[in-house]
Amino acid sequence: MKKFIRNVLLFSIVFFVVEKLFYFFLFISPSLEVDRRLENLLEGNINKDLVIFGSSRGARDLIAHQIEDSLNLSAFNLSYPGSNIEFHEFLLESLLKYNTSPKAVLLTVDDPVEFISNESLGFRFDRMYPLAKYNYINNELIEREEKNVLSRFLVLARFNQSNLNILQKRFNTVDSIQVCGSMPISFQKENIKFNYGKIDHYSLNEENEVLINAFERFQKLCLTNDIDLHIVFPPNFKAHNPDFERRIKELSDKxxxxxxxxxxxxxxxxxxxxxxxxHLNKDGAVLFTNQVIEYLRNYYSN
Structure with a gap:
């Protein structure tokens, strides 16, 4: 019995010592990423007058430094390709927790799938795994059932396969991030045939209540923190969808x-x-951003 207890104690000591060595991988993971916007947010380094939220259409179609240069205010783009309104809400909540509150927020919306579950938009857990050393991130992963409570005590329980990749990441031709956080694309996708699309049918029956609730909470975060929220409809290569516009406005606070x-x-x-x-290319993004600038200039001059 004494030998058994001794072996258990020895195993426990060795396990906890070795287990803590894996903290090295957690510690260096953030520094190997090319997209360090979320880390900078957690470190309190995104203190801007205006912040852009959205999916790839926010990232590609709006150029933050162009807004900054034209309106003489600081601006940053926190849009993530493939992200949904739940992730945007998480980003805004985190921004307000660790940084000064912006004066204005631009939220781009995805016609017609803003409130419809689909494979192209989701919660970007992959952007959170490299930051698992932060208790704030780990607690969020636990709450969303991506990690269990053991991760509060064991380094290995925080681990994800991505943490084992200790090679420096590199930008690719599509996802190259400017200093201002925007990600415009200078070229046209190869082997694509453009057909000017018809208006998509918008069905309330396809809406996901989770996404609608996140949209409402996003608005509430802005309004309770005295932030001007501007919901932005970027162009698609198709006719504008009045049903989608109407639905967004129905769910928007006055x-x-x-x-x-x-x-x-x-x-x-x-x-x-x-x-x-x-998605617009860079020429289209410059044009669209200029029009948004004129809208903002007129809004704040009144």
């Missing part, structure tokens, strides 16, 4: 503002201004 791209702008029906059917 204090929330909306900017819908100009239907009269001929370039938005010209494929030369698009990377693909749902």
């Amino acid at each position: 204090k929330v503002h909306h900017y819908i791209y100009s239907n009269s702008t001929s370039q938005y029906s010209d494929s030369d201004y698009y990377h693909d059917a749902t």
Whole structure:
């Protein structure tokens, strides 16, 4: 019995010593990422007048430094390709927790899937795994059932396969991030045929209540922190969807503002201004950002 207890104690000591050695991988994981925006957010380094949230359409279609240069205010883009409104809410909540509150927020919306579950948009857990050393991130992963409570005590329980990759990451041709956080694409996608699309049918029956609730909480975070929230409708290579616009406005607080791209702008029906059917290329992004700038200039001059 004494030998058994001794062996158990010895195993426990060795396990905890070895287990702590894996903290090295957790510690260096953030520094190996090329997209360090979330880490900078947690470190309190994103203190801007205006912050952009959204999925790839926010990342590609709006250029934060262009807004900054034109309006003489600091701006940053926190849009993540493939992210949904739940992730945007998490980012905004984190921004307010660790940074000064911005004066204005731009939230781009995805026509027609903003509130519809789909494979292209989700909660970007992959951006959180490299930051598992932060208790704040680990607690969020536990709450979302991506980790269990053991991760509060064991380094190995925080581990993800991505933490074992100790090679420096590199930008690819599509996801290259500017200093301002924006990710415009300078080229057109290869082997793509552009057909000007018809309006998508919008069905309330397909909506996901979880996403709608996240949208409502996102608004509440802005309003309770005296942040001007501007919901932005970027162009697709198709006709504008009035049903989608109407639904967004129905779910918006009366204090929330909306900017819908100009239907009269001929370039938005010209494929030369698009990377693909749902994303502008850099020329299109410069054009669209300039129009948003004019909208903001008029709004704040009144």
